[in-house]
Amino acid sequence: AQKVTQAQTEISVVEKEDVTLDCVYETRDTTYYLFWYKQPPSGELVFLIRRNSFDEQNEISGRYSWNFQKSTSSFNFTITASQVVDSAVYFCALSLYSGGGADGLTFGKGTHLIIQP
């Protein structure tokens, strides 16, 4: 069985600060996919990134960056120079398949990020 832990329930920072959201996962499989989704108040889950277990390269996309470390089973997400529009609930998820497949996505409980102006 897979498990995803997001220990930070809520984080509040002032705009322009950098913030890191932690994600720790558990799986016995050697091939798996990790995801981050953003859920704004409207409710729709917005895909941010997918990473497969064989690709440990860190990725940067604008103000967003992701640090994948298999040695510590972590897939952390950093927002640089945060903005009020970044306020949302962020979910880390794990799957044995790229889109979810027969087991679906296993989500963490989410981190509620509040960016104060």
Place this chain on the structure above:
Amino acid sequence: DTGVSQDPRHKITKRGQNVTFRCDPISEHNRLYWYRQTLGQGPEFLTYFQNEAQLEKSRLLSDRFSAERPKGSFSTLEIQRTEQGDSAMYLCASSFPGLLNTEAFFGQGTRLTVV
């Protein structure tokens, strides 16, 4: 709009009534998923279709829950004899396998309130 569409967005029902939700996936996506999300929790996987075949349904919460995708396009999720504990957001997602192998795209969900 070419995203995943769910209807209705909100549903209030009395305990004991049956409810049905609809999901229209992205048109070229043949995989469709249903999830339930309760307050303060991440989405919880319920069931999965590949085309019209329901390949995983053991995670449906009880026998009061059922889902269909009769023609491999839209899907419905039905809850019979609703209970207050069924109050939650029900999310639908779709994806495309194969070479493109897309991630799952989610709809905006149907929020169910059982009174």
